[in-house]
Amino acid sequence: MFAIPLSRSLAGETAELRPLEPWNAEEFLAHMDRGREYIGEYIGLADANTDLDQARAFLQSYADKQAADAGRIYGIWLEGTLVGGVLFRTFDAAQGVCEVGCWLEPAAVGRGLVTQAITLLIDWAVERRGIHRVEWVVSSGNSASIKVAERLGMTRDGVMRQAYSFRGTRHDLEVWSTLATEWRRRPVGH
Known part of the structure; x- marks a missing residue:
């Protein structure tokens, strides 16, 4: 329905952000298959989308969240x-709080795509929807994701020790956030 161009990737390729909808399930599954090991290192997204029915149901769950104004x-x-x-991942306009997240397959890493895309999401949440607090929750071991939070100018609020069990291992989760006032006064280009 629409595509938002991202600045050219660091490698000069053309990139864009589009809604990911249930009709994209085959393409989404092929993407998961290409990046399953890398994507699944810290998050359950790859494990939860191993066949077409699961991929379609996952994307439908987000279509339902969007219809309920609870996620996108x-x-x-x-x-x-x-x-x-x-x-x-969550979106609560009444409370003014949401949580953003991301994933990439290995071929797309290091191009600045997530930072650009998340910036668009946070801009929209803060400026269009009046969100006051945007959260980023990440496994302490996921240094790439932590670097994105840092590039976005987020503040590390704290660590929830061993809060997440994934593939038989307990992980510490870090909570990062930005407040609308902080987001609006960040330096240009961030």
Whole structure:
């Protein structure tokens, strides 16, 4: 329905952000298959989408969240291929709080795509929807995701020790956030 161009990737490729919808399930599953090991290192997204029915149901769950104004999901396409995505995992306009998240397949890492896409999401949440607090929750071991939070100018609020069990291992979760007032006064280009 629409595509928002991202600045050219650091490698000069054309990239865009688009809604990721149930009809994209085959493309989404192919993307998960390409990046399953990398994507699944810290998050359960890859494990939860191993066949077409699961992929369709996952994307439908976000279509339902969007209809309820409780979440949204977008894909990142690089040179016409779905390579990752960003989302509002939770979205509570009444409380003014949301949580953003991301994932990428290995071929798209290091191009600045997630930082650009999340910036668009946070801009929209703060400026259009009046969100006061945007959260980023990440496994302490996921240094790439932590670097994105830092590039976005987020503040590390704290660590929830061993709060997340994934693939038989307990992980510490870090909570990062930005407040609307902080987001609006960040330096240009961030």
